[in-house]
Amino acid sequence: MTVQWIGRGARNPFATRFIRPGMIPPLDAEGHPVSVAALAARVPHGGFMALVGPHGSGKSNLLAALAAHLAQDAVVMQSRVRRARDVPGLLARIARLPVAAIACIDGWERLGALGRVAVRVVARCRGCDLVVTAHRPCGPVLARCMTTPSLLARVVAMLGPDDAVIGHDDVTAAYARHAGNVREALLDLYDLFEQRIRGSAAGVRT
Amino acid sequence: MRLPRFFGKKRGERRTGSQRWGSFGEAAFHGALVCAGVVFATLLASGVAVPEWRINHDFQPTRCLVRGTGLVRRTVEDPPGSFSTTWRPTVLVRYEAEGRQFESWSHSRGPASFGRATAAARLPSWPIGSEVPGWYDPADPETIVLERGYNWWTWLLALLLPGALLGFGMTGLVRTARRWGRSEEAIAASTGLVDLLDPSRRPPAGAGVMPGVPACDDLVNSPGTVLRYRLPIESADTWTLFGLGLFAVLWNAVLAVLAVGAGLDLAGGRIDWLLIALLIPFAAIGCTGVVLFVRQLFLAAAVGTTQIEISDHPLRPGGRYDVLLAQSGAGTMHDLGLSLELEEQATFHQGTDTRTESLVVIQRPVRAWGLLQLDPTSRFEERMTVEIPVDTMHSFVTEHNAVRWRFVVRGKPSRWPAFVRVFPIIVHPRDTARQTADAESAPTGTVA
Amino acid sequence: MTSESLDRSRPTLRIDAQFDRLDRTYAPGAPLTARYWIAGIGQERVRSIERSVDWYTEGKGEEDLGVHFFERIAPPSPTDAVVEGTVTTTLPASPLSYEGVIVKVRWCLRVRVFFTSGRDFVSEHVFAVGDLPPARPAAPATRIAPPVPVVRGAST
Numbered sequence: 071m072t073v074q075w076i077g078r079g080a081r082n083p084f085a086t087r088f089i090r091p092g093m094i095p096p097l098d099a100e101g102h103p104v105s106v107a108a109l110a111a112r113v114p115h116g117g118f119m120a121l122v123g124p125h126g127s128g129k130s131n132l133l134a135a136l137a138a139h140l141a142q143d144a145v146v147m148q149s150r151v152r153r154a155r156d157v158p159g160l161l162a163r164i165a166r167l168p169v170a171a172i173a174c175i176d177g178w179e180r181l182g183a184l185g186r187v188a189v190r191v192v193a194r195c196r197g198c199d200l201v202v203t204a205h206r207p208c209g210p211v212l213a214r215c216m217t218t219p220s221l222l223a224r225v226v227a228m229l230g231p232d233d234a235v236i237g238h239d240d241v242t243a244a245y246a247r248h249a250g251n252v253r254e255a256l257l258d259l260y261d262l263f264e265q266r267i268r269g270s271a272a273g274v275r276t
Numbered sequence: 277m278r279l280p281r282f283f284g285k286k287r288g289e290r291r292t293g294s295q296r297w298g299s300f301g302e303a304a305f306h307g308a309l310v311c312a313g314v315v316f317a318t319l320l321a322s323g324v325a326v327p328e329w330r331i332n333h334d335f336q337p338t339r340c341l342v343r344g345t346g347l348v349r350r351t352v353e354d355p356p357g358s359f360s361t362t363w364r365p366t367v368l369v370r371y372e373a374e375g376r377q378f379e380s381w382s383h384s385r386g387p388a389s390f391g392r393a394t395a396a397a398r399l400p401s402w403p404i405g406s407e408v409p410g411w412y413d414p415a416d417p418e419t420i421v422l423e424r425g426y427n428w429w430t431w432l433l434a435l436l437l438p439g440a441l442l443g444f445g446m447t448g449l450v451r452t453a454r455r456w457g458r459s460e461e462a463i464a465a466s467t468g469l470v471d472l473l474d475p476s477r478r479p480p481a482g483a484g485v486m487p488g489v490p491a492c493d494d495l496v497n498s499p500g501t502v503l504r505y506r507l508p509i510e511s512a513d514t515w516t517l518f519g520l521g522l523f524a525v526l527w528n529a530v531l532a533v534l535a536v537g538a539g540l541d542l543a544g545g546r547i548d549w550l551l552i553a554l555l556i557p558f559a560a561i562g563c564t565g566v567v568l569f570v571r572q573l574f575l576a577a578a579v580g581t582t583q584i585e586i587s588d589h590p591l592r593p594g595g596r597y598d599v600l601l602a603q604s605g606a607g608t609m610h611d612l613g614l615s616l617e618l619e620e621q622a623t624f625h626q627g628t629d630t631r632t633e634s635l636v637v638i639q640r641p642v643r644a645w646g647l648l649q650l651d652p653t654s655r656f657e658e659r660m661t662v663e664i665p666v667d668t669m670h671s672f673v674t675e676h677n678a679v680r681w682r683f684v685v686r687g688k689p690s691r692w693p694a695f696v697r698v699f700p701i702i703v704h705p706r707d708t709a710r711q712t713a714d715a716e717s718a719p720t721g722t723v724a
Numbered sequence: 725m726t727s728e729s730l731d732r733s734r735p736t737l738r739i740d741a742q743f744d745r746l747d748r749t750y751a752p753g754a755p756l757t758a759r760y761w762i763a764g765i766g767q768e769r770v771r772s773i774e775r776s777v778d779w780y781t782e783g784k785g786e787e788d789l790g791v792h793f794f795e796r797i798a799p800p801s802p803t804d805a806v807v808e809g810t811v812t813t814t815l816p817a818s819p820l821s822y823e824g825v826i827v828k829v830r831w832c833l834r835v836r837v838f839f840t841s842g843r844d845f846v847s848e849h850v851f852a853v854g855d856l857p858p859a860r861p862a863a864p865a866t867r868i869a870p871p872v873p874v875v876r877g878a879s880t
Contacts, residue, residue: 086626
């Protein structure tokens with residue numbers, strides 16, 4: 071899908087609309103583009119692969135891009151797990167997949183030990199591949215997601231805020247404040263952007 | 277019409293680029309369910325429902341002479357290797373049908389579900405030599421029944437299982453058809469089967485209502501004592517109290533059971549050290565729960581209730597409304613303040629986490645009091661006028677975002693922790709006619 | 725009216741729109757008429773065109789979408805160099821366009837072109853319903869009057 075937007079006034083480039091998984095092309099730790107095609111070629115048939123990295127390192131974003139690429143040639147199911155009780159629904163969805171489909175699961179650890187075993191068994195029975203995101207290695211690693219200040223700077227440049235509103239120092243400071251969590255840093259920059267364009271008071275957060 | 281959704285796409289799940297393949301898979305799955313429903317419905321209709329219907333409509337009445345009674349035994353192997361036996365009473369009767377005499381064992385309706393004793397106990401209902409009514413099958417006069425009527429469970433079974441499969445499958449097929457190759461706008465705009473048949477003839481969604489503005493019904497069902505409405509309180513205090521109380525009761529009930537067991541062991545001369553070792557931390561947690569509950573209860577009782585009444589509801593920007601604040605309780609209140617607030621709330625599912633953020637964008641103090649002496653026999657009351665700011669956003673609530681108006685009462689009693697009590701209000705958009713008049717003065721263009 | 729296509733692979737495709745109010749600001753309940761032009765379709769065949777008047781949320785929360793007007797129309801003639809159309813609707817009383825801090829509400833005209841290849845191109849033209857000023861984060865509450873001793877009693 072291609073999007074064209076025509077509007078007026080300053081638009082906060084760090085709104086979730088622009089930073090949610092799938093909206094930013096995947097980048098490596100230094101901010102260089104990642105070859106999603108090369109990653110996709112490493113997904114084995116009937117296998118299990120994990121995208122590993124800490125919170126806010128781009129796992130979900132990379133998974134979304136990978137799923138979109140894989141979907142050109144195969145049936146792909148993408149699912150985000152938030153709690154263990156999502157397991158039955160997830161199992162039902164995998165059970166409905168045709169043979170040789172690919173299940174991309176965001177939040178592998180949230181399935182719980184039993185849920186992970188069940189998902190692996192059902193996927194194996196269906197002959198489906200599993201590509202998951204996890205914070206720690208849990209099997210063959212497809213990619214390790216890491217961040218650097220350069221990566222955040224590159225992402226911010228792609229989002230394209232006015233340099234006069236958000237400067238390089240702001241980006242560096244946001245990265246440091248959130249200890250490398252790019253997602254939190256971007257949301258921090260959202261607040262800073264709003265504050266700068268409105269010249270506002272500190273606000274009352276509840 | 278919104279179709280029921282038994283399961284399916286959870287929030288946060290999304291199909292990727294191969295929507296058509298995914299939709300094809302879903303359609304095949306739901307199509308299989310529909311087929312299974314049709315097969316089950318056919319089997320149940322032909323095996324249970326139709327025979328019963330024929331007994332009640334086609335079978336002809338006759339008089340039967342009871343010649344003998346007996347029990348039909350049926351043994352089935354289910355599961356394999358395990359046998360179960362059921363018994364059913366049967367009666368040998370002589371009767372006249374189609375101008376001829378017949379003698380045959382009667383058929384019973386329904387499955388053989390009696391135990392042997394139960395089935396035998398029913399046999400005296402047909403004394404040998406007596407004459408009883410019966411109904412024979414005109415297509416096969418040797419088939420005779422001595423009871424008629426409908427078994428509700430037969431029809432329930434006949435309708436329930438195939439009905440569930442058909443309903444499940446059909447709604448899934450319709451849902452898949454609705455989503456097949458459609459944009460997010462088309463899906464959001466669609467309302468049901470009417471739209472499925474012809475989306476272009478559907479009236480605009482939300483026409484004649486106020487989309488995004490929450491309903492006010494729950495806020496105007498309590499009359500006030502002085503003003504028109506008493507606002508409901510939205511505070512976590514009540515739920516905290518309830519939760520602590522429930523926890524304290526349940527935990528200490530379990531503790532009591534364990535303690536009684538340990539006590540009985542001790543009385544019998546046995547000492548279960550493991551149980552006693554477990555009881556000590558359990559008792560500590562139980563006591564902490566009770567202490568927290570009692571503290572919260574005292575806090576709620578000592579601070580007293582706060583009530584707000586208002587002269588009208590819903591409110592509109594620029595409107596002026598009478599508001600009554602009433603505070604009961606006893607002792608000294610160091611500070612008590614009422615403010616009008618507008619809060620934005622946004623929920624974002626970031627990666628695998630859900631993050632909800634709130635920000636107060638309008639906070640207007642209405643009135644504040646200091647060193648308030650509360651009398652338990654008469655509550656403190658203060659009436660004032662509040663104006664909703666002009667040119668401010670109306671109340672707005674969607675699935676992940678909200679803009680909420682509220683009155684907030686903040687108090688600091690002496691010897692007790694400070695409290696915050698929230699009273700939601702609904703603000704509608706400013707009068708539409710006025711805004712239309714304002715907009716008339718704006719420049720217009722021409723669209724050919 | 726100018727627009728910048730974000731599609732690198734189909735740089736010529738372009739959708740422009742003109743609203744009947746030059747400032748693109750409408751009162752709630754007011755009629756809206758907008759005309760759009762689709763240019764640069766090229767040789768690719770169009771399967772259908774969807775046009776809708778929507779509102780959506782933007783900010784720090786997930787995006788919520790409301791559709792006020794929706795229409796799917798038949799594909800244009802393959803010989804048409806420029807496809808044009810007009811959308812006319814009466815806007816509802818709410819929600820008003822809102823430039824909040826973490827929640828924003830925007831109204832837009834969306835024109836979506838579906839191609840037989842399965843790809844689609846969507847163009848979004850923002851307008852305003854109502855004329856609310858942008859919100860500003862509130863400063864922490866301040867006391868409006870110094871506390872004065874108050875003796876219990878009904879002062880109404």
